[in-house]
Amino acid sequence: MSANWRRGHPWAAVYDFFVERETLSRPVGRLLFGTDTGLLYDEMHAVEGVPDGGSILDIPCGGGVALRALARDRDVRYVAADIAPAMLARTRQVARERRLDQVETQIADAEDMPFADAEFDLCMSFAGLHCFPHPDLATHEVGRVLKPGGRFVGSVFLVDGSIRYLPMVVLGRVAGVMGPSGGMADLRRWFDEAGFADAQIERSGAIAYFSAVR
Numbered sequence: 001m002s003a004n005w006r007r008g009h010p011w012a013a014v015y016d017f018f019v020e021r022e023t024l025s026r027p028v029g030r031l032l033f034g035t036d037t038g039l040l041y042d043e044m045h046a047v048e049g050v051p052d053g054g055s056i057l058d059i060p061c062g063g064g065v066a067l068r069a070l071a072r073d074r075d076v077r078y079v080a081a082d083i084a085p086a087m088l089a090r091t092r093q094v095a096r097e098r099r100l101d102q103v104e105t106q107i108a109d110a111e112d113m114p115f116a117d118a119e120f121d122l123c124m125s126f127a128g129l130h131c132f133p134h135p136d137l138a139t140h141e142v143g144r145v146l147k148p149g150g151r152f153v154g155s156v157f158l159v160d161g162s163i164r165y166l167p168m169v170v171l172g173r174v175a176g177v178m179g180p181s182g183g184m185a186d187l188r189r190w191f192d193e194a195g196f197a198d199a200q201i202e203r204s205g206a207i208a209y210f211s212a213v214r
């Protein structure tokens with residue numbers, strides 16, 4: 001599955017097309033996942049809580065949708081990481097268009113990150129954990145690269161919701177882009193095992209929006 005993503009799966013570009021268009025993504029998110037995508041865009045504002053001089057990791061950054069919450073004059077290091085070179089190229093283009101000079105891009109596998117322990121104050125992972133073969137490993141890696149007290153925010157497609165979302169799970173797996181994911185109890189377990197506390201999880205349709213502290 002990771003190899004499919006690395007090669008640049010067409011779904012990545014389709015997803016990016018919709019998520020980059022907030023007004024379009026709202027009805028599509030409702031229709032396909034029963035979710036309020038407003039929660040997704042709200043969560044991106046977590047970057048505003050990072051103090052000057054701080055570091056942010058956005059993995060998987062995809063086409064750079066979360067850059068919309070980063071102000072040009074913010075004195076932070078913003079590392080946008082993804083397994084797919086094509087998505088990083090797209091992120092670089094968005095950063096250039098928005099004149100966000102603080103953005104670096106880095107090829108990275110979320111399950112084996114090329115970052116030091118305690119390197120970041122904030123990690124954002126939108127629509128990522130369900131795309132990885134081992135979401136528990138990826139959560140553990142996030143825990144490793146975050147500073148004590150650092151925040152992990154993101155979203156994940158859980159598989160223990162309504163049967164209505166089953167076709168999306170099946171399609172995602174047949175297309176080779178969706179991993180095992182898990183249910184709400186699994187998500188809480190991944191956080192616990194990776195040393196996160198104070199997990200706040202809001203389920204909206206098939207998607208869980210979360211925030212936890214290392």
Ligand SMILES: C[S@@+](CC[C@H](N)C(=O)[O-])C[C@H]1O[C@@H](n2cnc3c(N)ncnc32)[C@H](O)[C@@H]1O
Nearest residue numbers: 005060061062082083084087109110126127131
């Ligand atoms: C559904 S997109 C979400 C991207 C972005 N966060 C967003 O909300 O638009 C999933 C992304 O995960 C990336 N990806 C898949 N497996 C990965 C892995 N093991 N490590 C890092 N990135 C991965 C894909 O290349 C793709 O860009």
